[in-house]
Amino acid sequence: MFLEEVERAAAASKELIRTRRVKVLSQFDADGITSAAILTKALVREDASFEVRILKQLTSDIIADLKPTEDDLLILSDFGSGQLDMLSEVIERTNVVILDHHEPRKFEHPNLIHVNPLLTGEAEMSASIVCYMFAKFLDHRNADLVDIAMIGAAADEADEKWEFKGFIKRVLDEGVAMGKISVVRGLRLYGRNTRPIYKSLAFTFDPFIPGISGSESQAIQFLSDLGIPVKNGTEWRTLKDLTMEEQQKMASAMIMERLRTEDDASDIFGDIHTLFGRPEELQDVREFGTLINACGRTGNHDIALRILLGDYSVMDRCWSVMEGYRATIAQGINWVRNNQKSIVSAPKATIIVARGSISEMVIGTVSTIVLSSGIIDPGKPVFGMAYTADGRIKVSGRVSKALKGINIKDIISAVAESLGGEGGGHVSAAGGLIPRDREADFIRIVGGVEEKGEMIGS
Numbered sequence: 001m002f003l004e005e006v007e008r009a010a011a012a013s014k015e016l017i018r019t020r021r022v023k024v025l026s027q028f029d030a031d032g033i034t035s036a037a038i039l040t041k042a043l044v045r046e047d048a049s050f051e052v053r054i055l056k057q058l059t060s061d062i063i064a065d066l067k068p069t070e071d072d073l074l075i076l077s078d079f080g081s082g083q084l085d086m087l088s089e090v091i092e093r094t095n096v097v098i099l100d101h102h103e104p105r106k107f108e109h110p111n112l113i114h115v116n117p118l119l120t121g122e123a124e125m126s127a128s129i130v131c132y133m134f135a136k137f138l139d140h141r142n143a144d145l146v147d148i149a150m151i152g153a154a155a156d157e158a159d160e161k162w163e164f165k166g167f168i169k170r171v172l173d174e175g176v177a178m179g180k181i182s183v184v185r186g187l188r189l190y191g192r193n194t195r196p197i198y199k200s201l202a203f204t205f206d207p208f209i210p211g212i213s214g215s216e217s218q219a220i221q222f223l224s225d226l227g228i229p230v231k232n233g234t235e236w237r238t239l240k241d242l243t244m245e246e247q248q249k250m251a252s253a254m255i256m257e258r259l260r261t262e263d264d265a266s267d268i269f270g271d272i273h274t275l276f277g278r279p280e281e282l283q284d285v286r287e288f289g290t291l292i293n294a295c296g297r298t299g300n301h302d303i304a305l306r307i308l309l310g311d312y313s314v315m316d317r318c319w320s321v322m323e324g325y326r327a328t329i330a331q332g333i334n335w336v337r338n339n340q341k342s343i344v345s346a347p348k349a350t351i352i353v354a355r356g357s358i359s360e361m362v363i364g365t366v367s368t369i370v371l372s373s374g375i376i377d378p379g380k381p382v383f384g385m386a387y388t389a390d391g392r393i394k395v396s397g398r399v400s401k402a403l404k405g406i407n408i409k410d411i412i413s414a415v416a417e418s419l420g421g422e423g424g425g426h427v428s429a430a431g432g433l434i435p436r437d438r439e440a441d442f443i444r445i446v447g448g449v450e451e452k453g454e455m456i457g458s
């Protein structure tokens, strides 16, 4: 059903792509940028005349500025489905292709080609996978973009503890069959092939290792207690430099640490996806994804796109952006730990009122990590709030996937709209923008607290 939809969409778009001025707009995270990279390559192969823009969000202001003519073809990836009501005038004027996986609004028009797996009841998948299928139906040569599709899927957390299921698993199997990807079991640590082992430990937040995640000095202590040298002469050792015995010793110690707070520690292991045909430091799918995400979210879209498309001259620039981004996330997590008075524990949600203390760039990621790591109560949703540069408040909502029946996207869109803002996203992760002076209202409504301090609905 979904495949038939994508095939139909690609067939309907092919002529438009070849004859119109194609304008691709995509989201700034790793899923959006991998989507844009796939489309770029596919458009080059169609010999299309095109431009690509990467945007933080598809807001009403940006849509108002689009002003397309009938010579244009607009392709929106990793957003668009949730903004369809705002796009109706644009769609009236010219053809629009939406390749998205966010919760879709109901809207149909002869000018609109709308591909979203949720429309056909398909399980969750990333926008990069949607774009990959679309590209493949345009031209089968685009099958070689499977690695970029998987980088986006991993970065968008379309996996479960590093395991892919359903439709994405089928795409992964294709990549394996083509000799572009390999899958082996291993320790789920950040920067397995490239980072000093103490940094791998300190920068790994899922699985969360109490006392070690977020602290380089504790990670060094942990390794020295185990008798694992961090250096080989003057060279820092990475996870792949450790002997089998050392890896086992470290895994056992990590399990012990995990069992202090969890019943089951087996989630320290998962599938390691390795790419072939890329430089050594870009062979780990997840690490490549976090690199793209860091570059995208910090406004360095150009180098993110270039490195995905194989221009490795920007590698050093990408890594230095990544270091800074990781440090910003670690600071945000530590801020939540150390500022309990700014964390509102309301009946229906926990709210992180960070104001200017956590960058809007990482408030969503920090919310995800503090929820999954148990730094805050995993039994209710969390909402992170941070000031934006343009004088508003970025709100990010997250709910543990184990908590059924709470639709964060519905909550964020309804509340933000009622406060004069806007929002959208997924069932378990969503975001929005609200005016700066509505902070207290937002906390009150999502927290389920009435003005007099009574609980709503209980």
Ligand SMILES: [Mn+2]
Binding pocket: 031, 032, 078, 101, 126, 127, 156
């Ligand atoms: Mn996405």
